[in-house]
Amino acid sequence: MQYLANPTRFLKIANAVLPYVWAITIGLFAIGLYGGLVTSPQDYQQGETVRIMYVHVPAAWMALFVYSVMALASAVAVIFRHPLADVAAKTAAPIGAVFCFLALATGSLWGKPMWGAWWVWDARLTSMFVLMLLYIGYMAIWAAIEDPHRAAMVARVVALVGFINVPIVKFSVDWWNSLHQPASVFRMDGPTIHGSMLWPLLVMGLAYSFLFLALHLVSIRAEVAARKIRQIHIAEIGER
Amino acid sequence: MKLLLALIRRDLALSLRQGGGAGTALGFFLAVVVLLPIGIGPDQALLARIAPGALWISLLLSVLLSADRIFQQDYEDGSLDIMTMGPVPFELVALAKAAAHWLSTSLPLAIAAPLLGFLVNLEPQAILPLAASMVLGSAALSLLAAVGAAVTVGLRRGGLLVSILVLPLYVPVMIFGLSASQPGAAPGLTTASLLILAAITLVSLVVSPLASAAALRSYLK
Amino acid sequence: MMPALDAGIFHYATRVMELNAKELACERGGRIVFRNVALSLKPGQLMQLTGPNGSGKSSLLRLIAGLNEAQAGVIALEGGDAELTIGQQAHYIAHQEAVKTALTVHENLAFWRDFMGGGDVEEALAAFDLTRLSSYPAGLLSAGQKRRLALARLLLAPRVLWLLDEPTVGLDTASLARLAKVMAAQLDRGGMIIAATHVPLGREPDLRLDLGVAA
Numbered sequence: 233m234q235y236l237a238n239p240t241r242f243l244k245i246a247n248a249v250l251p252y253v254w255a256i257t258i259g260l261f262a263i264g265l266y267g268g269l270v271t272s273p274q275d276y277q278q279g280e281t282v283r284i285m286y287v288h289v290p291a292a293w294m295a296l297f298v299y300s301v302m303a304l305a306s307a308v309a310v311i312f313r314h315p316l317a318d319v320a321a322k323t324a325a326p327i328g329a330v331f332c333f334l335a336l337a338t339g340s341l342w343g344k345p346m347w348g349a350w351w352v353w354d355a356r357l358t359s360m361f362v363l364m365l366l367y368i369g370y371m372a373i374w375a376a377i378e379d380p381h382r383a384a385m386v387a388r389v390v391a392l393v394g395f396i397n398v399p400i401v402k403f404s405v406d407w408w409n410s411l412h413q414p415a416s417v418f419r420m421d422g423p424t425i426h427g428s429m430l431w432p433l434l435v436m437g438l439a440y441s442f443l444f445l446a447l448h449l450v451s452i453r454a455e456v457a458a459r460k461i462r463q464i465h466i467a468e469i470g471e472r
Numbered sequence: 473m474k475l476l477l478a479l480i481r482r483d484l485a486l487s488l489r490q491g492g493g494a495g496t497a498l499g500f501f502l503a504v505v506v507l508l509p510i511g512i513g514p515d516q517a518l519l520a521r522i523a524p525g526a527l528w529i530s531l532l533l534s535v536l537l538s539a540d541r542i543f544q545q546d547y548e549d550g551s552l553d554i555m556t557m558g559p560v561p562f563e564l565v566a567l568a569k570a571a572a573h574w575l576s577t578s579l580p581l582a583i584a585a586p587l588l589g590f591l592v593n594l595e596p597q598a599i600l601p602l603a604a605s606m607v608l609g610s611a612a613l614s615l616l617a618a619v620g621a622a623v624t625v626g627l628r629r630g631g632l633l634v635s636i637l638v639l640p641l642y643v644p645v646m647i648f649g650l651s652a653s654q655p656g657a658a659p660g661l662t663t664a665s666l667l668i669l670a671a672i673t674l675v676s677l678v679v680s681p682l683a684s685a686a687a688l689r690s691y692l693k
Numbered sequence: 694m695m696p697a698l699d700a701g702i703f704h705y706a707t708r709v710m711e712l713n714a715k716e717l718a719c720e721r722g723g724r725i726v727f728r729n730v731a732l733s734l735k736p737g738q739l740m741q742l743t744g745p746n747g748s749g750k751s752s753l754l755r756l757i758a759g760l761n762e763a764q765a766g767v768i769a770l771e772g773g774d775a776e777l778t779i780g781q782q783a784h785y786i787a788h789q790e791a792v793k794t795a796l797t798v799h800e801n802l803a804f805w806r807d808f809m810g811g812g813d814v815e816e817a818l819a820a821f822d823l824t825r826l827s828s829y830p831a832g833l834l835s836a837g838q839k840r841r842l843a844l845a846r847l848l849l850a851p852r853v854l855w856l857l858d859e860p861t862v863g864l865d866t867a868s869l870a871r872l873a874k875v876m877a878a879q880l881d882r883g884g885m886i887i888a889a890t891h892v893p894l895g896r897e898p899d900l901r902l903d904l905g906v907a908a
Contacts, residue, residue, distance in 0.1 A: 246607060362640045369637040376627050379722050386623055387688030389639060389683045394620055396679060397641050400672065404644035407668075466723045478807030483794070489795040550789025553760055554846075557780040559810050692760050 239456050240318055244257035246449045250401045253446045260439035267432030286432055290440040291331050292356070295363055297399070298328030298444060303371070306388040313341075317385035320367035320460075321391055322374055325449035329367035335360050357411035359390060362401045366394040380459070475560055480533060483572030488539070494580040497534045501581055504530040505591055516593050523594040524602055524653045527585045528646050531606060533615065538577045539617035539634055542569050543625045553692060561663040565675075566618060566684035574614035582610035601662050602653035605669060609649040612673040614642045615680035622684035627693040644672055664691070705853045705883040710772035712737055712757075712854060712885055714778075717766035719752045726752050727904055730764070734885045736853075739876065739896065742889040744904030750889035751787070753904065754856045756784045757887070770854065783854040788862075790843035794832030798823055798842055801831050805846050812849030821871055825844045837863040844872060847879070855879060857888040869895060 268286030275282035300325045322439035339357050342349050351357070373390050377383035487493030499623050509519060519526075546552045546569075555565045586594070586603040594602070620638035624630030651657070652665035711733065720726035726749035734740055742750050755761040756791045757768055759780035770779045778792040793801055802814045818824045826834065833843060844894025847855060855876075861869060876886055888894060 287571040
């Protein structure tokens with residue numbers, strides 16, 4: 233951690249590993265998509281529609297995972313005051329939000345054949361929706377506060393409070409859902425899923441993770457560059 | 473302790489004298505409530521069904537819209553600066569200010585809302601559980617509103633942002649508040665919901681002062 | 694419990710106190726405001742802080758009060774209460790007067806008395822000639838009167854260090870004399886004052902710090 237905190241050193245390492253990360257990402261996507269779309273069987277109830285799962289479920293995983301990364305980076309920023317941790321949290325947010333949006337959109341697409349409606353307030357979709365709001369709020373804070381130093385400090389608070397909120401929301405929404413309707417139409421978790429469907433799902437999950445890693449490294453690099461440019465501009469304007 | 477009571481007393485006096493406290497929030501609450509029958513039609517059975525939810529949503533929005541009062545003025549006139557230099561931790565100052573907001577705004581609203589339930593045909597037997605859940609939940613509402621207010625205190629147009637930030641935090645409060653006041657719910661469900669609501673309030677009690685104070689400090693810098 | 698504020702009866706210096714700062718640097722919005730600022734203040738000393746606009750006079754005072762974070766350097770109140778921050782042992786008077794317009798003059802001070810943990814409101818009001826106004830809402834006060842109300846806070850709880858940011862703004866001659874008297878009493882009982890101003894304070898400062906030069 234300490235070692236990576238130096239932006240220059242970090243950039244050097246990031247530049248070195250990025251091509252490999254991209255290559256692994258593409259490879260994993262090829263395998264995962266082939267497994268999910270070609271070799272895995274149709275669902276006996278859902279038919280071909282089940283294949284949305286290979287896009288949807290990993291996206292939902294990633295939306296949660298990236299928020300955790302953001303919160304972890306914020307906690308590191310609070311405790312160790314590494315400026316790079318703030319950059320990591322800031323740049324993770326839009327990527328996580330896109331994963332979250334992808335999960336919501338594919339969930340909605342899946343809902344049409346499954347429930348006959350584009351949107352059903354099922355517990356998972358509702359929790360995902362609240363998570364999306366948390367992402368939007370976090371990004372809005374960065375956008376609203378001009379001074380990057382201050383924005384970073386306030387954003388840490390927002391990320392950590394949001395992170396505490398996530399499991400509480402999950403719990404409450406499940407509770408709410410059980411009051412209003414019986415258990416979900418489909419369950420994708422647990423060992424009930426057949427192996428021929430499970431391995432492409434896991435590979436896709438891995439592919440998404442590497443995609444996140446690649447995108448995150450690229451965004452951190454861009455953010456560090458943007459900050460350098462800002463510093464140069466300030467220096468050019470003069471000290472006073 | 474005496475110091476914090478003095479702070480609460482001052483904030484209560486200010487909210488009474490400047491207006492915009494419980495009175496204005498109650499006005500806003502009524503405005504939202506009146507929109508409901510107009511929006512969905514005056515069908516009594518339908519209104520009775522949605523009454524607890526409608527009242528909770530109106531409560532959330534009213535509390536939220538009064539949130540900027542918690543820290544804004546003290547931030548602008550420099551009082552918060554001095555408060556960081558007091559003999560108690562700044563976290564307790566943030567807590568006292570949230571408490572003052574609860575006493576001046578959320579609590580009166582939480583007491584008034586179930587009584588105004590007749591406007592949306594709230595079933596009489598739902599009044600008591602609704603009141604209990606609202607009073608208990610209103611403390612969490614103020615505490616979380618304080619976080620939103622602190623996080624946006626130096627922003628000129630923080631109002632919208634407060635809503636985006638705080639409403640997701642309100643989701644669990646409302647769910648368990650409603651679960652406690654479900655018409656015809658089993659007594660066990662009501663008790664369990666109230667207990668969970670109390671737990672959420674306690675978590676907010678810990679998180680809110682820490683988060684608010686941290687956010688305020690970064691604006692004072 | 695509270696020691697009386699009359700000079701001579703109460704004295705801060707039960708221990709030898711000294712405010713020391715070294716190699717202070719301050720950054721705002723990515724811009725260096727000042728760097729390498731050092732100061733040393735002993736009991737009974739008044740320091741006048743000068744420098745052009747934007748040289749960081751207010752920033753330095755806020756830094757000492759603990760409201761800003763120094764980008765580099767250390768500040769210490771040696772001989773002070775180790776349990777407390779420097780801010781908790783200091784009074785800070787800024788451009789923003791922390792006056793509530795909806796409260797009366799007396800209520801404003803009474804709140805700060807309770808918050809700061811002691812002091813005599815009547816005495817503080819009298820020192821700045823506000824007794825006559827004590828029951829009026831502070832919103833009715835003129836700018837100078839409001840300023841006096843803010844300054845009256847200095848006399849509530851005895852704090853060893855006073856940080857004054859342009860304390861004389863809006864004050865008339867009589868009020869200036871009152872401020873000078875109050876400041877003299879603070880110095881006599883072993884207090885320290887740092888005042889950012891270009892206006893004469895009614896007494897020769899013991900030390901001067903020009904931030905325009907220091908930066």
